[in-house]
Amino acid sequence: MLPAITPGDWLLVDPTTRCWPRPGAIVVFREPETDDLAIKRVRARAGERVPFNGGFIVIGADEAWLEADATVADAQAAGYGPPIDSNRFGPVPVSQLVGRAWFRYGPPGRIGRLPGRIGRLPGGASGRP
Amino acid sequence: MSLRRTLATFLAPTTTVRAHCDLPCGIYDPEQARIEAESCYRTLEKYAASEDATFRTRALVIKEERADLVKHHLDVLWHDYFKPEHLEAVPNLHDLFWQANKQASKVKASTDVAEARKLLDLIDQVDAAWKATGGPGKTRLAGRPS
Numbered sequence: 001m002l003p004a005i006t007p008g009d010w011l012l013v014d015p016t017t018r019c020w021p022r023p024g025a026i027v028v029f030r031e032p033e034t035d036d037l038a039i040k041r042v043r044a045r046a047g048e049r050v051p052f053n054g055g056f057i058v059i060g061a062d063e064a065w066l067e068a069d070a071t072v073a074d075a076q077a078a079g080y081g082p083p084i085d086s087n088r089f090g091p092v093p094v095s096q097l098v099g100r101a102w103f104r105y106g107p108p109g110r111i112g113r114l115p116g117r118i119g120r121l122p123g124g125a126s127g128r129p
Numbered sequence: 130m131s132l133r134r135t136l137a138t139f140l141a142p143t144t145t146v147r148a149h150c151d152l153p154c155g156i157y158d159p160e161q162a163r164i165e166a167e168s169c170y171r172t173l174e175k176y177a178a179s180e181d182a183t184f185r186t187r188a189l190v191i192k193e194e195r196a197d198l199v200k201h202h203l204d205v206l207w208h209d210y211f212k213p214e215h216l217e218a219v220p221n222l223h224d225l226f227w228q229a230n231k232q233a234s235k236v237k238a239s240t241d242v243a244e245a246r247k248l249l250d251l252i253d254q255v256d257a258a259w260k261a262t263g264g265p266g267k268t269r270l271a272g273r274p275s
Contacts, residue, residue, distance in 0.1 A: 001148040005148060010140070010141065010142050011142070011146075028146050031147075036147055037144065037145070037146040037147065038146055038147045038148065038149070039146045039147070039148045040148065068148065068150070070150070075150045075151075078150075080150035080151065080152055081150055081151030081152055081153040081209070082150065082151050083149075083150045083151070084149055084150060084151055088151075088208075105140070106137075106140065106141075
């Protein structure tokens with residue numbers, strides 16, 4: 001999730017906004033494959049379409065499409081494989097969301113609000129079909 | 130302990146979340162799936178040859194575990210090794226993996242050794258696809274046992 005979040009950041013998570021997150025919000029969720037707590041950005045929510053494998057996926061009711069900020073090319077340039085996000089494990093049920101990360105309260109030099117809605121991502125969700 | 134350190138300890142988060150990327154080792158070989166599928170085949174033979182209820186139950190449990198591992202190894206190959214450009218060399222790639230994974234599911238649910246034989250044949254086709262795309266040279270270290 002660089003550069004929005006870096007390892008070691010201390011984040012405040014609002015659990016009251018876990019339902020119906022807005023695209024662009026950064027959310028903590030239970031990763032479907034592992035049940036571990038993970039953090040990604042909401043790219044699309046119920047009813048929206050996301051490009052996938054040459055076509056589109058329509059996000060179902062009570063689901064969200066979560067993605068890393070880094071592209072596959074960015075991750076590979078940094079020596080990693082593809083980001084582990086909805087492109088790997090598919091849409092995430094809203095019931096798996098824990099809350100919205102909204103504020104970084106540490107370390108001292110990085111205190112501040114997390115970037116919120118980031119607008120339309122390149123190749124991003126195309127709105128309701 | 131200083132006040133600053135005490136305060137930091139008090140405020141430090143107690144929960145860690147991950148934002149990780151995959152870190153592929155770059156080593157891929159259909160042999161992993163093949164060995165697990167052979168295990169299914171042989172376990173089903175032993176199942177059929179035994180009249181011991183406990184043995185047969187254990188054989189089914191082990192066979193289902195191995196069939197799951199086949200699916201795992203096939204998925205890793207499909208998702209991580211094969212790339213869109215490989216479709217030129219193997220146009221039926223997606224259908225082949227779909228068929229192989231479906232067959233692994235059949236083996237998981239079946240006691241018919243013929244289903245395990247079909248799975249082995251499909252994995253051999255995956256192996257041919259891996260070889261046709263330069264897999265042995267690109268994804269195994271030199272000195273791989275032949």
